Amino acid sequence: MYIKKILLTIVLLGLIAGGAFAYLIYNALFSPNTAFNNEEAYIYITTGSSYDDLKGLITPLLSDIETFEAVAKQKKYIDYIKPGKYILKKGMNNNEIINTLRSNNIPVNVSFNNQETFEKLAGRVAGQIEADSISLLKSFTDSQFLQENGFTAETSLSLFIPNSYEFFWNTSATDFRDRMLKEYLRFWNKERLRKAEALNLSQIQVISLASIVQKETAKVTERPRVAGLYLNRLKKNMLLQADPTVIxxxxxxxxxxxxxxxRVLYKDLELNSPYNTYKYAGIPPGPITMPDISSIDAVLNPEKHDYYYMVADVEDFGYHKFAKDLSQHNRNKTQYIRWINEQNINR
Known part of the structure; x- marks a missing residue:
């Protein structure tokens, strides 16, 4: 009888201990373990991070780092830290948090606009993905990569089509550049290639001319007309005489x-540069900025007209006055010069 009581007591204690242990396990796995007040918190894990690096990042976001660590060890997450951008939601438990960090690397939208240099592009992109501006700049200017893909130092800006693209935050510099090459090749579909060929222009020439259109007018609706004007001048073997190229x-x-x-001064027109379209005929050797898709498509789909000259319209700012002959252009130009002098713009 006495032995039975002892055995029963042992069994009961075992059940209690087991229940307590099961409760602790359940609590560690499934009880909420977030300490932030917002609905979501973002965590950025850099490439090559160790568990200690992650621990430093995530501790301020958790109510109990010890239970998180226990579950992370149990799920063998500690040895497989994955870089990326992750969203933790308020009220998540340790199991959900670790599953998120293991498999829910979320993409980010990377956008850039009309950059004139790779230095500026690298700085813009570096603020949106893990890769730093130095590694990005190095990848953009890699002479072997450019040569293998038919670009030169002068034409390489045309590789980058301003837009918004989806990347993982932990994208490397070379992966970003290689993706841009794929986007460039995708952009030049059969229809665009056909239109470029009909204009007797290469892809680089189209983008270079589009970069001038981009700089000439911020008005998207005016770009096909500006593109048509420059194409008219090219057909007549006239100098483009585009102020943005001089700048x-x-x-x-x-x-x-x-x-x-x-303001472009008369002395500036004498600058000996292949980009000075007042001095050198044809399209410059490369783009003067990264043109929008709207500017590129404006060149490929130009407005048909007989305009050869244009000047800023001081009565409708942002737009231009167009002329078919020099006499009309000079009248328009006189009005513009009078206005710019009144503004006391000397440079």
Whole structure:
């Protein structure tokens, strides 16, 4: 009888201990373990991070780091830390958190606009993915990569089509660049290639001309007309005489693309640069900025007209006045020069 009581007591204690242990396990796995007040918190895990690195990042977001660590060890997550951007939701338990960190690397939208240099592009992109600006710049200017894909230092800007693209945050510099090449090749579909061929222009020439259109007008609706004007001049073997190319040449000569130039002077037109379209015929050797898709498509789908000249319209700012002959253009130009002098814009 006495032995039976002892055995029963042992069994009961075992059940209690087992229940307590099961409760602890359940609590560690499935009880909420977030300490932030917002509905979501983002965590960025860099490439090559150790568990200690992760622990430093996640501790402020959790109510109990010890239970998290116990579950992480049990699920063998500690030895397989994956880089990326992750979203933790308020009220998540340790099991959900670890499953998220293991498999729910979320993409980010990377966007860039009309950059004039790779330095500026690298800085813009580095603020949106893990890769730093130095590694990005190195990948953009890799001479072997450019040569293998038919680009030169002058034409390489045309590889990057401004837009918004989906990437994983932990994308490397070379992976970003290689993806841009794929997007470039995808952009130049059969229809666009056909239109470029009909204009007797290469892809690089289309983008280079589009970069001038981009700089000439911010008005998307006006871009096909501006593109048509430059194409008219090319057909007549006329100099393009585009002020933005002179401004680009001046900045390139100075080695400072942050220089602000609001007015092109007559002396600037004598600058000896292949980008100076007042001095050199044809399309410049490469783009003067990364043109929008709207500017590229404006060149491929130009407005048909007989305009050869244009000047900024001081009565409808942002737009231009177009002329078919020099006499009309000079009248429009006189009005513009009078206005710019009144504004006291000397440079």
């Amino acid at each position: 680009y040449a001046l900045k390139r000569e100075l080695g400072n693309f942050d220089t602000i130039i609001k």
